[in-house]
Amino acid sequence: MNFLNRIVALDxxxxxxFLFVVVSMAYLLRNYFSVDITVTKEVKSxxxxxxxxxxGDKLLISFDYDPSSLAELxxxxxxxxxxxxxxxxxxxxxxxxxxxxxxxxxxxREVAAEAKExxxxxxxxxxxxCFVGYRPYPAMVILGMGENFRVFFPRDYYDTxxxxxxxxxxxxxxxxxxxxxxxxxxxxxxxxxxxxxxxxDMPLALGVTGVMATDYYPYLGNAIFGLIGGWKGAAEYEKxxxxxxxxxxxxxxxxxxxxTIVLFIMIGNIGYLLSRKSTNAVS
Amino acid sequence: MHETIQDSATVTLLWTTLGAxxxxxxxxxxxxxxxxxxxAEHLVVGVGAGYFLVLLVYTTLKPKLFDALAEGHxxxxxxxxxxxxxxxxxxxKLSWISRYSIAFYIGTSGVSIPLYxxxxxxxxxxSTLDLGMGFGSLTEVWGILIVLGTLAxxxxxxxxxxxxxxxGGFAKFxxxxxxxxxxxxxxxxxxxxxxxxxxxxxxxxxxxAMLIAYFFS
Amino acid sequence: xxxxxxxxxxxxxxxxxxxxYFVPLDSLERVYRSxxxxxxxxxxxxxxxxxxxxxRVNYDKIKRKSENWQYAIITLxxxxxxxxxxFLSGWGRTDNYLYQHLFSYVLVPIQATxxxxxxxxxxxxxxxxxxxxxxxxxxxxxxxxxxxxxxVPLGFLSEPISDLAGWIxxxxxxxxxxxxxxxxxxxxxxxxxxxxxxIERAYLGRD
Numbered sequence: 001m002n003f004l005n006r007i008v009a010l011d012x013x014x015x016x017x018f019l020f021v022v023v024s025m026a027y028l029l030r031n032y033f034s035v036d037i038t039v040t041k042e043v044k045s046x047x048x049x050x051x052x053x054x055x056g057d058k059l060l061i062s063f064d065y066d067p068s069s070l071a072e073l074x075x076x077x078x079x080x081x082x083x084x085x086x087x088x089x090x091x092x093x094x095x096x097x098x099x100x101x102x103x104x105x106x107x108x109r110e111v112a113a114e115a116k117e118x119x120x121x122x123x124x125x126x127x128x129x130c131f132v133g134y135r136p137y138p139a140m141v142i143l144g145m146g147e148n149f150r151v152f153f154p155r156d157y158y159d160t161x162x163x164x165x166x167x168x169x170x171x172x173x174x175x176x177x178x179x180x181x182x183x184x185x186x187x188x189x190x191x192x193x194x195x196x197x198x199x200x201d202m203p204l205a206l207g208v209t210g211v212m213a214t215d216y217y218p219y220l221g222n223a224i225f226g227l228i229g230g231w232k233g234a235a236e237y238e239k240x241x242x243x244x245x246x247x248x249x250x251x252x253x254x255x256x257x258x259x260t261i262v263l264f265i266m267i268g269n270i271g272y273l274l275s276r277k278s279t280n281a282v283s
Numbered sequence: 284m285h286e287t288i289q290d291s292a293t294v295t296l297l298w299t300t301l302g303a304x305x306x307x308x309x310x311x312x313x314x315x316x317x318x319x320x321x322x323a324e325h326l327v328v329g330v331g332a333g334y335f336l337v338l339l340v341y342t343t344l345k346p347k348l349f350d351a352l353a354e355g356h357x358x359x360x361x362x363x364x365x366x367x368x369x370x371x372x373x374x375x376k377l378s379w380i381s382r383y384s385i386a387f388y389i390g391t392s393g394v395s396i397p398l399y400x401x402x403x404x405x406x407x408x409x410s411t412l413d414l415g416m417g418f419g420s421l422t423e424v425w426g427i428l429i430v431l432g433t434l435a436x437x438x439x440x441x442x443x444x445x446x447x448x449x450x451g452g453f454a455k456f457x458x459x460x461x462x463x464x465x466x467x468x469x470x471x472x473x474x475x476x477x478x479x480x481x482x483x484x485x486x487x488x489x490x491x492a493m494l495i496a497y498f499f500s
Numbered sequence: 501x502x503x504x505x506x507x508x509x510x511x512x513x514x515x516x517x518x519x520x521y522f523v524p525l526d527s528l529e530r531v532y533r534s535x536x537x538x539x540x541x542x543x544x545x546x547x548x549x550x551x552x553x554x555x556r557v558n559y560d561k562i563k564r565k566s567e568n569w570q571y572a573i574i575t576l577x578x579x580x581x582x583x584x585x586x587f588l589s590g591w592g593r594t595d596n597y598l599y600q601h602l603f604s605y606v607l608v609p610i611q612a613t614x615x616x617x618x619x620x621x622x623x624x625x626x627x628x629x630x631x632x633x634x635x636x637x638x639x640x641x642x643x644x645x646x647x648x649x650x651x652v653p654l655g656f657l658s659e660p661i662s663d664l665a666g667w668i669x670x671x672x673x674x675x676x677x678x679x680x681x682x683x684x685x686x687x688x689x690x691x692x693x694x695x696x697x698x699i700e701r702a703y704l705g706r707d
Contacts, residue, residue, distance in 0.1 A: 008627075008628070012624045012627075012628075013313065013314060015620070015623055015624050015627055016313045016620045016623070016624070019619070019620060019623045020313075020620070023477065023480060023481065023484070023619075024484050027481055027484045027485065027488070028484075028488065035651065035653065036653065037651065038651070038662050040666070066611065067607060067608040067609075067611040067612045068479075068611050068612060068614070068615040069479075069615070070482070070608065070612055071478045071479045071481070071482030071483075071612060071616070072475060072478045072479070098335050098338070099331065099334065099335075099603075099607065099611070101338060101342070101594070102334075102600065102603040102604065102607075102608075103608075106604070133342050134338060134342050135342060135343055135540060136339065136343060136540065136543060136544060136547060137539065137540050137543050139395075140391070140536050140539050140540050140543075141540070143394065143536055144533070144536045144537065144540075147529070147532075147533050147536075148533075151533055151536065151537060152347070152536075152537070152540065154346055154350075155346055157342070157594075159592050159593070193402060194395070194398050194399060194402045194403075195394075195398060197402075198398050198401050198402035198406070199398055209475050210471040210472060210473075210474040210475030210476075210478065211468070211471065211472045211475045213471045214464065214467045214468045214471055214669060214673050214677060215468070215677050215680075217669055217670060217673055217674050217677060218407060218410070218674055218677045218678040218681055221410065222406050222407070222409075222410040223402065223406065229471065230471060230474050230475050230478060231474055231475070231477075231478040232474060232651055246482075246485070249485070250478065250481040250482070250485070251651070253477070253481045253484070254474060254477055254478070254481065254651070255651065255652050255653070257473075257477040257480075257481075257619070258473060258474070258477070258648045258649065258651075258652060259649075259652060260623070261473055261622070261623055261626045261648065262645060262648060262649060264623060264626045264627040265626045265627070265630050265641070265645070267627065268626065268627050268628060268629075268630060268631060269630075269631055269632055269641075272631045272632075272633075273632075298601055298604075298605045299605070301605050301606065302604075302605040302606070302608070302609040303609070305605075305606060305609045305610050305613075306609045306610075306612075306613045308610075309609075309610055309613035309614055309617070310613060310617070312617060313617065313620055321568070321571050322571070322574055323610050324571075324610075324614075325571040325572070325574040325575045325578070326574050326575070326578045326606065326610065327578075327606070327607060327610040327611055327614070328554070328575050328578070329574065329575035329576060329577065329578025329579035329580075329582070330578040330579070330581075330582045330602055330603075330606050330607050331607055331611070332551050332554050332555075332575075332579050332582075333578065333579040333580065333581065333582025333583040333585075333586065334582050334586070334599070334602075334603055334607060335547075335551065336548070336551050336579075336582075336583055336586070337582070337583060337586030337587060337594065337599065338586075338594070339544050339547055339548065341586075341592050341593075341594055343540060343541070343544045344541075344544055345591070345592055347537065347540065347541055348541050358534070359541070361538065362537070362538035362539075362541035362542050363541065365538070365541075365542045365545075366541055366542045366544065366545030366546075367545065369542065369545045369546050369549060370545065370549060372549065378705075379502040382502070382503075382505075382506040382704055382705075383505065383506055383509060384542050384545075385506070385703055385704075386505075386506035386507070386509035386510045386513075386703075387509055387513055387538070387539070387542060388539055388542050388543060388546070389510050389695060389703050390509060390510040390511075390512070390513025390514045390517070390696075391513060391514075391517055391535055391536070391539045392514070392517075392692055392695065393513065393514030393515065393516070393517035393518050393692060393696055394517040394518070394521065395688060395689075395692050396514075396517075396518050396689055396692045396693065396696075397518060397521045397522070398521070399685045399688045399689050399692070400685065400689050402685065403681050403682060403684060403685020403686075403688070404682055404685045404686060404689075407678050407681050407682050407685070408682065410678075411678055418666065418667055418670040418671050419663075419666075419667070425667075425670075425671045428671055428672075428675070429671060429674050429675045429678070430675075431675075432671075432672060432674075432675025432676065432678075432679070433675045433678045433679050433682070434679075435675075435679075436675060436676055436678070436679025436680070436683075437679045437682060437683060439679075440679065440683045457679065458636060459635075459636065459639060460672050460675050460676050460679075461676045461679070461680075462636045462637075462639045462640045462643070463639055463640070463643045463668060463672040463673065463676065464643075464672060464673040464675070464676025464677055464680075465640055465643075465676070466639065466640040466641065466642065466643025466644040466645075466646075466647070466668075467643050467644070467647050467668050467669055467672075467673045468673075469640065469643075469644040469647075470643070470644045470645070470646070470647025470648045470650075471647060472622065473622055473626075473644075473648055474648075476616070476618045476619035476622050477619050479612065479615050479616035479618065479619060480616040480619040480620075482612065482616070483609075483612060483613050483616045486609065486612075
């Protein structure tokens with residue numbers, strides 16, 4: 001009892017230190033563990049959608065996140081892009097997040113190189129993918145793109161007129177891409193549903209952070225055809241494309257961290273129940 | 284695409300070290316608020332604002348306003364002037380003029396009326412009533428539970444009638460359902476936050492590996 | 501003039517945005533497209549106003565030597581270095597070496613780490629505050645625990661827990677979030693109508 005009371009009253013910095021050490025060790029020793037991931041229906045449906053496309057089909061992928069959620073969304077961005085390049089699907093990239101542009105440039109370059117190394121394909125800028133850039137006020141941009149991409153993006157991020165990019169020739173609005181995938185943190189996911197899908201009825205799938213994931217289940221089947229939630233969702237996608245990367249590498253640390261937090265909750269509750277018992281006994 | 288400048292190994296190591304030190308400086312907040320953390324905190328605000336300013340000018344003002352005007356689309360003077368009027372907010376006497384620009388901006392939110400009604404209300408109600416969208420083999424049973432849970436949740440949010448009697452009981456069922464939903468959100472939130480931390484550890488590990496490779500190979 | 505004209509502008513623009521949704525005329529669509537375009541341009545000036553305010557607040561802090569004014573120098577230095585670097589590459593180009601590297605090696609690590617601190621605070625909260633004090637708190641706790649342990653290898657328990665997690669997400673969670681979405685939808689529409697009709701006018705500020 002006394003021991004539990006002391007544990008519960010511990011300076012929170014000990015809790016921080018414990019979590020820091022345990023999770024860091026689990027990550028550094030990740031090669032000694034393996035975590036089996038169960039693929040969920042909502043992630044599989046995005047994979048199936050891309051798998052069923054023909055070579056040369058087009059997807060619009062919106063990378064709407066900042067460095068603050070890079071950890072969760074970069075792995076799923078990579079996995080989806082790799083899948084597209086492997087299948088010969090063309091990708092039109094856009095970002096509606098203020099710090100997104102720098103990260104999109106980096107990821108496009110890195111994934112194109114990775115696809116070349118892994119699958120022997122050689123995705124070329126302008127032919128297989130392009131980056132139209134960033135605009136503020138996502139709701140308005142999503143509405144504008146539904147009319148014509150050129151309303152807001154007359155030129156790509158590198159100042160090339162959209163009409164002189166081979167990939168964009170004949171691509172006017174959402175009708176000319178097979179689907180939109182929004183990899184999104186924050187309210188932009190809602191904007192894609194309300195101002196994109198509800199208005200223009202294009203096929204839409206979302207990749208969102210863990211914090212947001214549960215909020216988008218009600219849209220499955222009526223607005224979105226698939227949903228990737230956080231790091232586990234990314235790990236599922238990596239498993240589907242048979243390429244274990246960042247998300248799978250982090251799963252052992254995730255398991256240990258979750259067990260640690262479950263342990264914290266249990267200790268806290270046992271301490272609470274015992275203290276309530278002793279208070280009742282005294283009164 | 285922009286050409287990337289290939290840094291030498293030393294320069295790459297120096298930049299990566301800067302990133303790693305800033306990571307450690309930010310982590311130092313876990314011990315207590317301190318000057319090193321404050322430096323990182325204030326630096327990111329300034330650098331972020333500078334990054335955003337350049338991006339706004341190059342990706343929006345240039346193509347949408349300056350280039351459009353240069354190409355002879357004189358209609359673009361209207362949003363340009365309305366935008367500049369926004370800055371009159373700093374004038375005590377003329378700040379009311381900035382309301383015209385704000386009014387135009389606010390007015391466009393009218394587009395949300397039909398869209399929110401269709402998406403959040405019509406579509407969600409019809410999906411709720413589709414009992415085939417339940418779960419597993421007992422899909423209709425769970426479908427009915429979804430209907431009751433959604434209705435009870437809405438009743439809980441309805442404050443114009445006192446939560447008493449059968450109405451109150453149904454509202455109580457609503458809050459039970461909401462709590463299970465919030466619990467699920469909490470579970471996912473833990474995963475989200477841990478992911479952010481694990482990614483920082485991964486970056487620090489990469490930096491360590493880079494240091495070892497640089498000095499010992 | 502000061503209040504009535506803005507209210508009329510809001511009403512007319514809002515009404516137009518509603519009408520164009522229901523009336524698919526080419527002429528209306530052209531105006532609609534222009535309105536979207538104009539909104540972003542006006543909005544950019546508002547964002548620039550925000551950046552200007554940030555600079556002014558920090559400059560005032562240094563001038564008045566108010567508490568922690570030294571840090572304001574760091575903010576302004578970071579801002580000016582980044583801005584100058586960004587504009588150095590030539591008009592319309594963002595491929596400046598310093599601009600890109602400051603983004604990747606200063607902005608990204610600090611922002612990503614700041615948010616990662618939340619992992620520790622959520623652990624501390626789990627330890628101190630997440631208690632089964634009532635039926636509602638217990639339900640929240642159980643639901644959270646099931647979602648948390650759904651990918652932990654627990655032998656023969658793994659499959660039923662994974663199924664239970666799926667059920668929580670697709671049944672009670674679905675109902676709870678649907679109730680919220682419908683409520684938010686009705687609230688958003690009501691607010692938009694109040695703005696359109698001039699009942700809600702907080703955006704006008706005070707005279």
